[in-house]
Amino acid sequence: MNEKDVRSFLQAVKAGEVSVESAVDRLRNLPYEDLGFAKIDHHRSLRQGFPEVIFGRGKTSAQVAAIVRGMLRRKASHNILITRSNEKTYRAVRRVARSAKYHESSGTITIDRNSETRGVGLILVVTAGTSDIPVAEEALVTARVMGNRTEAIYDVGVAGLHRLLEHREKLNQARVIVCVAGMEGALPSVVGGLVAAPVIAVPTSTGYGSSFGGLTALLGMLNSCASNVSVVNIDNGFGAGCVASVINRK
Numbered sequence: 142m143n144e145k146d147v148r149s150f151l152q153a154v155k156a157g158e159v160s161v162e163s164a165v166d167r168l169r170n171l172p173y174e175d176l177g178f179a180k181i182d183h184h185r186s187l188r189q190g191f192p193e194v195i196f197g198r199g200k201t202s203a204q205v206a207a208i209v210r211g212m213l214r215r216k217a218s219h220n221i222l223i224t225r226s227n228e229k230t231y232r233a234v235r236r237v238a239r240s241a242k243y244h245e246s247s248g249t250i251t252i253d254r255n256s257e258t259r260g261v262g263l264i265l266v267v268t269a270g271t272s273d274i275p276v277a278e279e280a281l282v283t284a285r286v287m288g289n290r291t292e293a294i295y296d297v298g299v300a301g302l303h304r305l306l307e308h309r310e311k312l313n314q315a316r317v318i319v320c321v322a323g324m325e326g327a328l329p330s331v332v333g334g335l336v337a338a339p340v341i342a343v344p345t346s347t348g349y350g351s352s353f354g355g356l357t358a359l360l361g362m363l364n365s366c367a368s369n370v371s372v373v374n375i376d377n378g379f380g381a382g383c384v385a386s387v388i389n390r391k
Contacts, residue, residue: 146218147187174211178204181211190259190390191287192219194379197226197250202233209252210237220286221252224279224379247278247378251286259288260389262316264382266291267305267332269298269322272347276378277321280343283382284319289389299327312336317385320370321378323347326358333367339388341381342372 153159172184186192195208205223212221223234224247231243231250238252264284268277274295285291297305305312305328312318312335320329321343329342342365344358351357355375362372373380 176207176211179208181208183212183215186219191383191386192221194283194383195221195223197223197230197248200230202230205230206233206237209234209241213238218255220255220288222283222286223250224248224283226250244278244282246275247282248275249279249282251282253286255288257288258290259391260284260290260316260386261391262290262389263314264289264291264317264319264385264389265311265315266293266319266321267297267312267328268293268295268320269324269328270347271296273321273323273345276343276345276376277319279378280319280321280382280385281378283379284386284389287383287386289386297328298322298324299331302331305331309335317341317388319343319378319381319385321345321381322362323355323358324352326361329362329370329372330365330367333365333370336369338369340367340370341385342370343378343381344372344375346376 174181174183182193195205197205209221226248228243231241234250235241241250241252243250266277266281268274277293281291281293294308315338318332318336318338318340320332320340322328323345324347326344329340333340342362344355344362346355359375
């Protein structure tokens with residue numbers, strides 16, 4: 142339930158369209174529903190503005206499908222997002238929700254139930270290289286599902302800085318920029334120095350041996366001299382998309 146759902150529900154009770162018994166039954170599983178192996182946080186949308194996101198890795202396809210089924214039973218109007226998933230889980234989810242879509246590049250599954258735009262402006266996702274695109278796509282899908290207008294600019298890293306400078310106008314239009322880079326992680330500092338918007342830096346595990354699985358990029362971003370740069374964890378496109386959405390909220 143989000144705030145809109147709660148208001149509509151209470152008005153229906155007040156008008157006599159929903160009985161007290163039905164209302165109690167509907168509220169019984171707030172704030173969460175216990176499935177045994179998982180506890181669905183139905184209250185999160187009301188608290189935070191977006192429902193619980195399902196982290197697919199480590200869960201069986203049946204478990205993910207059961208969680209989705211539990212979310213759909215609430216008949217709320219929110220979108221559903223599953224991250225770090227695969228085609229096998231997608232097939233299981235689609236048996237529960239025919240409208241489910243699998244985004245192969247990011248490994249995400251979405252169920253769109255609400256097309257309302259909630260963000261004020263544009264969330265722009267920028268990558269240093271092509272190898273960073275899967276993490277960038279996770280951020281892009283997350284921000285879009287959370288009700289934001291999104292665009293992407295890929296492969297504009299510091300090895301060819303002229304590629305980035307061609308997009309100065311678009312960079313200046315963005316209200317929030319998610320900047321995804323591996324190797325030495327230099328791109329967020331450059332982008333941060335060009336714009337007034339907040340820049341969310343996402344280090345990726347892309348790189349050779351001394352990149353230490355993204356640790357070098359992470360430390361470089363944490364030491365950025367651009368004061369409008371903040372950093373999420375290695376390969377955490379979801380976290381970046383979520384924070385960008387909160388910043389961009391009306």
